[in-house]
Amino acid sequence: MNPTITEGSSFLPRAALDRFADALRRAMSALYPGSETSAVDFEAPRRPEFGDFATNAAFALAKRVRTAPQAVATALLAELRKNDAQTCRLFSQLEATAGFLNLRLAPECWHAALAGMLSDGTQFGSARENGSRISLEFGSANPTGPLVVVQGRTTSIGQTLADIFRFRGYGVFTEWIINDAGAQMETLARSLFARYRQIFDSDFPLPAESYPGEYLIPIAQRIESKDGRKWVSLAESEWLPYFTKYGRDGIVAEQKQVCRRFGVHFDLWQSEKELHASGKVKETVALLTEKGLTYEQENALYFKATQFADDKDRVIIRSDGRPTYLAQDIAYHYDKLQRSDRVIDILGPDHHGYIDRLQGIAAALGFPDRLDVLIAQQVTLLHADEVVSMSKRAGAIIPLDEIIDEVGVDAARFFFIMLAPGSPLKFDVDLAKEQSNDNPVYYVQYGHARIASVFRNALPDDVREAATAKTLQNLTHAAELALIGRLWELPSLLDNILAQFAPHRLAHYARDVASDFHQFYSECKILTEERDLRVARLALCLATRSVLATVLRLAGVSAPETM
RNA sequence: GCGCCUGUAGCUCAGCUGGAUAGAGCGCUGCCCUCCGAAGGCAGAGGCCGGGGGUUCGAAUCCCUUCGGGCGCGCCA
Numbered sequence A: 001m002n003p004t005i006t007e008g009s010s011f012l013p014r015a016a017l018d019r020f021a022d023a024l025r026r027a028m029s030a031l032y033p034g035s036e037t038s039a040v041d042f043e044a045p046r047r048p049e050f051g052d053f054a055t056n057a058a059f060a061l062a063k064r065v066r067t068a069p070q071a072v073a074t075a076l077l078a079e080l081r082k083n084d085a086q087t088c089r090l091f092s093q094l095e096a097t098a099g100f101l102n103l104r105l106a107p108e109c110w111h112a113a114l115a116g117m118l119s120d121g122t123q124f125g126s127a128r129e130n131g132s133r134i135s136l137e138f139g140s141a142n143p144t145g146p147l148v149v150v151q152g153r154t155t156s157i158g159q160t161l162a163d164i165f166r167f168r169g170y171g172v173f174t175e176w177i178i179n180d181a182g183a184q185m186e187t188l189a190r191s192l193f194a195r196y197r198q199i200f201d202s203d204f205p206l207p208a209e210s211y212p213g214e215y216l217i218p219i220a221q222r223i224e225s226k227d228g229r230k231w232v233s234l235a236e237s238e239w240l241p242y243f244t245k246y247g248r249d250g251i252v253a254e255q256k257q258v259c260r261r262f263g264v265h266f267d268l269w270q271s272e273k274e275l276h277a278s279g280k281v282k283e284t285v286a287l288l289t290e291k292g293l294t295y296e297q298e299n300a301l302y303f304k305a306t307q308f309a310d311d312k313d314r315v316i317i318r319s320d321g322r323p324t325y326l327a328q329d330i331a332y333h334y335d336k337l338q339r340s341d342r343v344i345d346i347l348g349p350d351h352h353g354y355i356d357r358l359q360g361i362a363a364a365l366g367f368p369d370r371l372d373v374l375i376a377q378q379v380t381l382l383h384a385d386e387v388v389s390m391s392k393r394a395g396a397i398i399p400l401d402e403i404i405d406e407v408g409v410d411a412a413r414f415f416f417i418m419l420a421p422g423s424p425l426k427f428d429v430d431l432a433k434e435q436s437n438d439n440p441v442y443y444v445q446y447g448h449a450r451i452a453s454v455f456r457n458a459l460p461d462d463v464r465e466a467a468t469a470k471t472l473q474n475l476t477h478a479a480e481l482a483l484i485g486r487l488w489e490l491p492s493l494l495d496n497i498l499a500q501f502a503p504h505r506l507a508h509y510a511r512d513v514a515s516d517f518h519q520f521y522s523e524c525k526i527l528t529e530e531r532d533l534r535v536a537r538l539a540l541c542l543a544t545r546s547v548l549a550t551v552l553r554l555a556g557v558s559a560p561e562t563m
Numbered sequence B: 001g002c003g004c005c006u007g008u009a010g011c012u013c014a015g016c017u018g019g020a021u022a023g024a025g026c027g028c029u030g031c032c033c034u035c036c037g038a039a040g041g042c043a044g045a046g047g048c049c050g051g052g053g054g055u056u057c058g059a060a061u062c063c064c065u066u067c068g069g070g071c072g073c074g075c076c077a
Helices: A015-033 A058-063 A069-083 A105-121 A149-167 A183-200 A216-227 A234-263 A272-277 A281-292 A325-339 A350-362 A401-405 A409-417 A429-433 A441-456 A460-466 A478-488 A490-500 A505-523 A531-555
Strands: A052-054 A089-097 A100-105 A134-137 A171-178 A268-271 A292-295 A300-303 A314-317 A342-347 A370-373 A377-385 A386-387 A425-428
Touching: A015 A052, A015 A058, A015 A069, A015 A100, A015 A105, A015 A350, A052 A490, A058 A069, A058 A100, A069 A089, A100 A105, A105 A478, A134 A149, A134 A325, A149 A171, A149 A342, A149 A377, A149 A401, A149 A409, A171 A272, A171 A325, A171 A425, A183 A234, A183 A386, A216 A234, A234 A268, A234 A401, A268 A272, A272 A281, A272 A325, A272 A441, A281 A292, A281 A300, A281 A314, A314 A325, A325 A342, A325 A350, A342 A350, A342 A531, A350 A370, A377 A429, A386 A531, A401 A409, A401 A429, A409 A425, A409 A429, A409 A441, A409 A505, A409 A531, A425 A429, A441 A531, A460 A531, A478 A505, A478 A531, A490 A505, A490 A531
Parallel strands: A134 A171, A134 A342, A171 A268, A342 A370, A377 A425
Antiparallel strands: A052 A100, A089 A100, A292 A300, A300 A314, A377 A386
């Protein structure tokens, strides 16, 4: 073996690629002076026989030097082989095909990568704290009814992003805003009062404007069992504050309960009403006025949103003096922007038109690049291949709680992040609750359970030794190297998910890891007679189990030992 | 009318900053358990990437246009 490449870290895939990039730039400089400044990027080739990585550096050059890409690629590779033979030994395959330079890492590099994963243990894929503070708001709902499917989606996406941010070293603060101000709260109170009266008089009508869902009945019953008929004959002005608060608190408590059950946690449940009471709304409005970003018209105060790419100016104080929802949101975002390096809002599909306004707010407050707004598209429920329609106004709602009852937390969390947030989601309830191989959740969990089973069958001494395996060079099978390569992707995948708000890639990656493992499992007998090979394969299982456990945890799904 | 999202295999969807013969799961047709968990593996059929233009060495991806689906355009929250 070549002495220059036996020194530990230069074996690692990243180091090998960096060395190749340097060597390639030297070759470019020698053959086509001046061209070495262009970046050398690596991508995953389309087909496995092309190797582990490919670079398209020759394409950009081809245009410059008016030569066919394939000829450029061939020339570069010949030059590189001539002058950088050491670097070439880090690769078991180096080819110029169709203009691409295709690379396959030497097995030693993958062994070094695996050794690194084993020493990282369950921390593999994490990153050190980077000091950056992120505020993540998601789920937020009106406290007028139970959480429904779309909140299942926004909370699943938000919680998974939050957990990945944290795993990658960010300081994360998650928040939920309770929209407990405004006329809707009186509607809630009147609806609740009607439900209360119905306990004594079943003919008592719901008000014209109401939340007709039956979810208010148990709350009304609690009032009745506490206070009896106390409120029946009182005037509205007497009971309204009580029923508002009782209804609001009862529903928020239920929403918190569902979140807890769903594995979703918020560091702050921010009440809109409190925001007003604290004076922050007034202060922020004053600040905007100081900056000359407001004007009065017909007794109302407008925010000059059009100066910040919104399509019209927006009222923040109504002509009767009451602040609008936007005024509250400006104050809330000002607060978040000041205490965070980045602010992310994950909103439902009915908030499209609100993005420009929020971005305008951030810019007006002096933080033009700190806010990201992510929209999760709508969710439709499928039952027996039929769309289940829902309407909150008609009272025909299916609470998130019921869906969790039916399919379980694991399947629900996985299904909700499985699609790109921008794609409308058809949630197939029957598929999600099916405990079969049709269900992608079980496929991944099965991979984890299968590994656990292997460890139950293995000799304890072997397992101990696997954690610091010295025999990794025995891993030479294509399925083994492919699996290591897949595991190795984890850190960069997580950063990619964060950079592009693409949590669905976590679900797809989980499936890919499981798939590569199952293939390895069926092609390579783990508990073989040869001890060194056996220990090396157990080491690979150890790393795979760790990655599956990490990915499932980040997705909010359990990683079972048996199923 | 304006704005945002969306249209890829029979179905549900991937396709990251434009890159090689467009991928996966389900479904369909075969095959593989004397062997660590078959909730698994292997192979096959199935696509003018909604239509039409353009940009360039190269487009599912970028631009324009057109058609279909969803959602927004309040002194509601």
